[in-house]
Amino acid sequence: MSKLNRKFSRRNLLVGALQAMSALALSGCQRVFDGLSSNETVQSILESAEYGNRRVQRLLTRHTKLAQEFAEKDISPIFRPNGNPPPATTEYVADAAQQFKNWRLEVSGLVKQPARFSLAELKAMPSRTQITRHDCVEGWSVIGKWKGVRLQEIMDRVQPAPQAKYVVFRCMDTDSDGAHYYESIDLVDAAHPQTILAYELNDRPVPVENGAPLRLRVETQLGYKHAKYIQKIEFVSSYENIAAGKGGYWEDQGYEWYAGI
């Protein structure tokens, strides 16, 4: 009798209940959060944080301020490439062998003067060199020295129309399903002094794995915004009609369009 009583003592009941609760919590929690994560209403509520991030962070940043620049000694031994493999088309491979002699950058969309630039023409424009830190959304960072032409310089030449709100970068690389990489930034980031179309990394032409012949550097944003293998730049009023409509390859898969954090 006394044994039985001990079994059903308040303490045992409490401990048992707590154990059951934590076991339930662990497996149940996961199911609940997984369910919520794929629920569209919950997702759209969670996504409201992106608006706050963008508004508050932009408010805190004066337009003339620059991202931290580093010294030559800080440059990483290897600039880690990430994302899609380099374009494998015969056209790209052949052109890469000729230092992209045939490659042209097409600038079009809502602009007064659409234009095409060869690599030599871009290199002839005023350039900017910066040693900056590249921050991947995954959490890692590398430092590299970039040389390129400011996007503002290109904008001065093509003159975006007043209704142009975003700059879309069409890229040559594709994922395993054949979907082309693309990205978009707004005119605030496009006009930033450190936003450049880079053709040199660490004093050498941008290597194929890092986005040859031309890649974007937008130092206010995480790595996935820095479009590689750029072929075409388009000025648009909205990116809703491009691919899945979220403004970029990774954005279409749930990542934030505003990648300032």
Place this chain on the structure above:
Amino acid sequence: MEKLIYRHNRITRATHWVNALALMILFMSGLMIFNAHPHLYWGSTSEPDKAFFSIGAVNQDGDLRGYVQLYGQQIDTTGFLGVQEGTFGPSARAFPSWLTVPGYYSLASSRRWHFFFGWLFTLNGLFYVLYNLAVGHLRKFFCTPADLAKIPAMIAYYLHMRKQSPQEGEYNPLQKLAYTSIFVIVTPLVLLSGMAMSPQLNVAFNWLPATFGGRQSARTVHFILAFGFLVFTFGHVFMVLTQGFFNNMRSMISGWYYEKHTARNDEQRRQVKNEFKPEELGPTAQKHETEAAAETMSKLKDDATVEFLPAKTAPAPPADSSAVEKKEKKDVETKP
């Protein structure tokens, strides 16, 4: 003899539970974010061979083994960290899915959770601090040098090496130290180290990552502080469980708490009453006080005296709780 007292007002209770939920989700979604690159470094960059801490998986003769590595020392953690047993056999995963939000691998989704609850945590905490500053509650658990001097005595008391608790006022010195370090050190640093990882804020405030010794150092600090919150939470929950679980839970849900009627508690209550001066609330508060607000305020300030409140606002205590509380032998009840 016991007395039912109104211990936590509505604002304290609401912010407490919002905070609890936010911290849990921040911690768990943070672990999922960490899973995207389960290595830690000091400095600005993450050179692959310079990680001082890693969680990984390695294939040993067809057997997937998980490990944790700290400064070259490696321990096998298969089944918990690095490699997780799943429906389809073992798979490489730094933190197991039952510890992350979401449970499946999604960096995009975990970031959404993390930033939303980051904002909630920040705004909720800010509201709590501003409110408690306004009503003068914050100084009750602010750790002063005098409190620090009493910490050895408090530890001795907890270890039953000392009969008399050195506690004066509502919170003991160890509680004050724990709360103050969370408010003044851990929370500001966790926010700043999180912000130091942002490229946009790196533009706005160049000094921010540098303050931590570089962006990767900031990431490391952020990770360590997350576990600081975990340690605090474990301590907090331990205190709740050992210092009267039902009573503490009830006080944080309904506000009502059974307190031992002792000479010491009476003395404290008198002090609290004497401290209360309505003019401290400022002229606006006095002018616009509605009846309801006045009642809330009196509950707030006069956390001791149930007899001043209308009888109907005091909920009938659950039948079993008084029995539980009578078993409590401790003279001093400790708030978790």
